Amino acid sequence: MKILVCIKQVPDMESKFKVAASGTWYDTADLAWRMNEYDEYAVEQAVQLKEQVGDADLTVLCIGGEQVKETMKKALAMGCDRGVHIADDKSAEKEPYQIAGIIAEFARDKGFDLIFTGMQSQDRGSAQVGVLVAELLAIPSISTIVQFTFAGGRIETKRELEGGVKAIVRTSTPALVTCQLGLNTPRYPTLPNIMKAKKKELVSLPVTDLLKVEARQETAKLFFPEKKGGGLVLEGDVGPLADRLIQILKEKTGVLA
Amino acid sequence: MKILLVAEYRDGKLLGSVNELIAFAGKMGAESAMFLVGSDSALPAYAGTLYLADAAACGEFNPDVHKQLLLDVVAREQPEMIVFSHSSYGWDLAPRIACALKAAQVSEVVDVEGDALIVPVCNAKLRRTVKPKTGQTVVTLQAGAFGLADAPVGSPTVEKVAAAGTGKLEFGGYEAAEQGGVDLTKAEVIVSAGRGIGKPENVAMIAALAKALKGEYGASRPVVDSGWVEHKRQVGTTGQSVAPKLYLACGISGAIQHLAGMKKSEFIVAINTDKDAPIGDVADVLVVADLKQFVPMLTEKIQAL
Amino acid sequence: MHFEHTEEQRLIRDMVRSFAEKEVAPSAAERDEEERFDRQLMFDRLAELGLTGIVFPEEYGGAGAEYISYAIAVEELSRVCASTGVTLSAHLSLGANPIYLYGTEDQKQIFLAPLARGEKMGAFGLTEPMAGSDAGGTKTTAVPDGGDWIVNGSKVFITNAGEADTYIVFARTDREAEKHHGISAFIIEKGTPGFTFGKKEKKMGIRSSPTMELVFENCRVPAANLLGGEGNGFKVAMKTLDGGRIGVAAQALGIAQGALDAALAYARERMQFGSPICRFQGVQFQLADMATQIEAARLMVYQAAWRASNGMSYSQYSAMAKLMASETAMRVTTQAVQVFGGYGYTRDFPVERMMRDAKITEIYEGTSEIQRLVIGSALTR
Numbered sequence A: 001m002k003i004l005v006c007i008k009q010v011p012d013m014e015s016k017f018k019v020a021a022s023g024t025w026y027d028t029a030d031l032a033w034r035m036n037e038y039d040e041y042a043v044e045q046a047v048q049l050k051e052q053v054g055d056a057d058l059t060v061l062c063i064g065g066e067q068v069k070e071t072m073k074k075a076l077a078m079g080c081d082r083g084v085h086i087a088d089d090k091s092a093e094k095e096p097y098q099i100a101g102i103i104a105e106f107a108r109d110k111g112f113d114l115i116f117t118g119m120q121s122q123d124r125g126s127a128q129v130g131v132l133v134a135e136l137l138a139i140p141s142i143s144t145i146v147q148f149t150f151a152g153g154r155i156e157t158k159r160e161l162e163g164g165v166k167a168i169v170r171t172s173t174p175a176l177v178t179c180q181l182g183l184n185t186p187r188y189p190t191l192p193n194i195m196k197a198k199k200k201e202l203v204s205l206p207v208t209d210l211l212k213v214e215a216r217q218e219t220a221k222l223f224f225p226e227k228k229g230g231g232l233v234l235e236g237d238v239g240p241l242a243d244r245l246i247q248i249l250k251e252k253t254g255v256l257a
Numbered sequence B: 001m002k003i004l005l006v007a008e009y010r011d012g013k014l015l016g017s018v019n020e021l022i023a024f025a026g027k028m029g030a031e032s033a034m035f036l037v038g039s040d041s042a043l044p045a046y047a048g049t050l051y052l053a054d055a056a057a058c059g060e061f062n063p064d065v066h067k068q069l070l071l072d073v074v075a076r077e078q079p080e081m082i083v084f085s086h087s088s089y090g091w092d093l094a095p096r097i098a099c100a101l102k103a104a105q106v107s108e109v110v111d112v113e114g115d116a117l118i119v120p121v122c123n124a125k126l127r128r129t130v131k132p133k134t135g136q137t138v139v140t141l142q143a144g145a146f147g148l149a150d151a152p153v154g155s156p157t158v159e160k161v162a163a164a165g166t167g168k169l170e171f172g173g174y175e176a177a178e179q180g181g182v183d184l185t186k187a188e189v190i191v192s193a194g195r196g197i198g199k200p201e202n203v204a205m206i207a208a209l210a211k212a213l214k215g216e217y218g219a220s221r222p223v224v225d226s227g228w229v230e231h232k233r234q235v236g237t238t239g240q241s242v243a244p245k246l247y248l249a250c251g252i253s254g255a256i257q258h259l260a261g262m263k264k265s266e267f268i269v270a271i272n273t274d275k276d277a278p279i280g281d282v283a284d285v286l287v288v289a290d291l292k293q294f295v296p297m298l299t300e301k302i303q304a305l
Numbered sequence C: 001m002h003f004e005h006t007e008e009q010r011l012i013r014d015m016v017r018s019f020a021e022k023e024v025a026p027s028a029a030e031r032d033e034e035e036r037f038d039r040q041l042m043f044d045r046l047a048e049l050g051l052t053g054i055v056f057p058e059e060y061g062g063a064g065a066e067y068i069s070y071a072i073a074v075e076e077l078s079r080v081c082a083s084t085g086v087t088l089s090a091h092l093s094l095g096a097n098p099i100y101l102y103g104t105e106d107q108k109q110i111f112l113a114p115l116a117r118g119e120k121m122g123a124f125g126l127t128e129p130m131a132g133s134d135a136g137g138t139k140t141t142a143v144p145d146g147g148d149w150i151v152n153g154s155k156v157f158i159t160n161a162g163e164a165d166t167y168i169v170f171a172r173t174d175r176e177a178e179k180h181h182g183i184s185a186f187i188i189e190k191g192t193p194g195f196t197f198g199k200k201e202k203k204m205g206i207r208s209s210p211t212m213e214l215v216f217e218n219c220r221v222p223a224a225n226l227l228g229g230e231g232n233g234f235k236v237a238m239k240t241l242d243g244g245r246i247g248v249a250a251q252a253l254g255i256a257q258g259a260l261d262a263a264l265a266y267a268r269e270r271m272q273f274g275s276p277i278c279r280f281q282g283v284q285f286q287l288a289d290m291a292t293q294i295e296a297a298r299l300m301v302y303q304a305a306w307r308a309s310n311g312m313s314y315s316q317y318s319a320m321a322k323l324m325a326s327e328t329a330m331r332v333t334t335q336a337v338q339v340f341g342g343y344g345y346t347r348d349f350p351v352e353r354m355m356r357d358a359k360i361t362e363i364y365e366g367t368s369e370i371q372r373l374v375i376g377s378a379l380t381r
């Protein structure tokens, strides 16, 4: 069985962000980088699948500059067999369709039975790449999974819907799934495995070989949202007050939808 | 400008997010049409054309078939924008449509600015103004970003659509939400009880409001220390740090140790008899009222929605 | 010269930090309060993560990493729980390392490998009631008897005692020889007849780490368990402590960093006179000193570790690192309590525990005075 897991390196979300000089992305200096949280679930599930089927080859793919190799090493230490680094110092500027295009171009005709991705990245949060890759490869995809089982060429998943409800969805391989928080508990890369990861294959391919599509959107500006001012103060009789609050909750939050 | 709104239907019900789609169309000042895989018996209040496919025939969740149906409607309507909610349905179907239409997709839009769309970056710490470069654009809207002041009115002109084919995914039904131990950090809504609740019997009233909002109830430390509520539910430096979509602080003064655990919440409502309580500094809305009267009233009204 | 961690060191820090924060930190205050050692969490989990044998070669069950990685692991554990930090440090540098340094091939296979894999836990018994800073005062005896050794005496203040399976014990094998010469090291396993445990110490800090007395009454130890040759015990002990000090120094560094992190977070939140206290220059000065001292200590700790891994002499460097880091930990934790004000004095915030934990780093594996002696004598030799 051939498995592909796609990961992204993102800044620690607790970081103090600054807008970069370009004005269209955040300044990448002095940030702590880690594996996109959703991708950790993807890697863990891919490794579990490999352990289940035994005879499997698991490739981890990451697009980015030289520094993303560190995150790839983590995936290798977690149990991926080999790494494909798509060298691109400008990956942050690429929109989801371009990223998906690069991945699909790489994966095409390689015969991957299963592709795992995170459901979204923590920085861009577009939730598009996984599904787009599957569409470009014309294979079925199931997004936002919180449960995954594989048996005899069939996968059964649970998708997370709103309010804790789940949908059971099945399909056959080849297929792609996008992984959501709660799918599993990613393992720690143990120290001996970190040491062994150094010896695993990690090839770099220039992005120019794989980028065949044009950007369909561009970022005009990156900025900080305005700070919350002093809140609204509501006074009066409880009946009308309750109505007024319900109104506000409907307008400003999604919780009464 | 013409936009096509994609409404959602689940488990026999039309989802309320449809109102946000309508509000978005209104805000854009655009002509709109709507697409729904749903049922005759659950139509939205919407004054426009509704392309309705029968969920019983097409399946409530069947992306391949829904994609084909929607593409057919797009071909007929030729909208410049196709608008989804940024929901488990929307973010699943939108990229499939965008890919087929060779259109840009802009996800989780919170605002519009001329022809540019604004989306959050890095857990909403930052925002980004995005300009699509394609003639057609697919958009998903952040839940709650586009509210309607008044419920929409009107009834749609229904245009039935149907599709052949089955699709590659097999939908095996829904699984109801689990009822397990509490994990406040995962709750989307938290209603917390402070010392202002006065006596342990009143915890029930807080819990009832939490339930009506499909959330969990929490507490400030004094309430926990008195043994009225278990420690797992304590919010603050020595309890849980939470960041739900909505945090309702009932009878909580807003001590720093409490604030440290909840001020990252997306929307904060405080209910306090004291107009000057420091919780007002972080609250989006401060309701000046006696919680013993206000909370049951609010619960009742929410249940009646 | 460069000051960057390797990719592998960063991955190790990342891994240990997330384990420490997610699994160790939540129970740290409670274990301290209850003076409870949790073997599953504080040792077995470390074994699963491959931390119990970090620096030993793979053929002896280790991970084949270098000392900086080891220092990073102890530092990150100690940042949230100094008791867990010392459990690893006492096991690895004191319990296992002497076997790696002085053991025969058989001893390495039989005793070191299970320690490195974390199937067994190690401890080190040097200190006695009458032999503290002055290890030459060792009174415990080992007398040859039909090819075995009969050990009598007791050891006090032994970290991991009771829990550990394998103990490195120092005993006098030649009463006639001059102070330091007549001592030998032995590997003694828990359960050996005549080897029991005395009282568990009630301590100021690192209360979740057990410290107990070892008691030997006509304890028969096989000849094969003599470590490093007869009469070489003092050398074994001193060389072991050279390495051990890197562990304690890393522990102190972690405690200090944990206290600074807590103080910084608090100073940003705490409002007085209408602004967060971190806006006051007086508070900023305190934080600046804390951070600067920690950074200096960190460089010294990693330098000592780097020398140890590169086959250079490091005795003096590990003594300096331990001295600097432990005194930094004490100052920084005291200052952190100050930043917290009255809240820092309560057990609701971790800085109170950190201040108590910091103190031991100035005492064990050679007090600060003894470190100065080591450094001073090396300088003036």
Ligand SMILES: Cc1cc2nc3c(=O)[nH]c(=O)nc-3n(C[C@H](O)[C@H](O)[C@H](O)COP(=O)(O)OP(=O)(O)OC[C@H]3O[C@@H](n4cnc5c(N)ncnc54)[C@H](O)[C@@H]3O)c2cc1C
Pocket (backbone or CB within 6 Å): B193, B194, B195, B196, B197, B219, B220, B221, B222, B223, B234, B235, B236, B237, B238, B239, B250, B251, B252, B253, B254, B255, B256, B257, B258, B261, B271, B272, B273, B274, B277, B289, B290, B291, B292, C343, C346, C348, C349
């Ligand atoms: C070391 C330490 C750690 C702490 N950790 C935490 C922690 O983790 N979490 C935490 O919450 N606290 C913590 N505290 C306690 C904190 O300092 C405050 O004491 C506590 O948050 C106050 O709780 P409260 O707001 O419920 O009570 P109060 O401060 O007593 O406030 C009660 C509020 O209820 C209002 N009220 C009264 N009656 C009514 C009514 N009928 N209707 C509406 N409003 C009413 C009052 O106007 C008042 O604002 C900690 C304190 C210390 C010292």
Ligand SMILES: Cc1cc2nc3c(=O)[nH]c(=O)nc-3n(C[C@H](O)[C@H](O)[C@H](O)COP(=O)(O)OP(=O)(O)OC[C@H]3O[C@@H](n4cnc5c(N)ncnc54)[C@H](O)[C@@H]3O)c2cc1C
Pocket (backbone or CB within 6 Å): C090, C124, C125, C126, C127, C131, C132, C133, C134, C156, C157, C158, C159, C160, C203, C206, C211, C360, C363, C364, C365, C366, C367, C368, C369, C370, C373
């Ligand atoms: C929690 C804990 C865990 C421990 N774990 C272990 C362990 O695992 N294994 C082990 O073998 N031991 C262990 N010890 C023992 C520890 O290493 C000794 O306590 C330490 O070496 C000091 O010895 P002492 O307590 O006898 O003090 P003493 O040697 O009596 O020292 C008392 C004071 O005199 C000073 N002093 C002594 N000699 C001189 C000198 N020549 N010049 C200047 N000042 C001097 C000391 O610095 C100190 O301030 C542990 C101790 C504690 C408290």
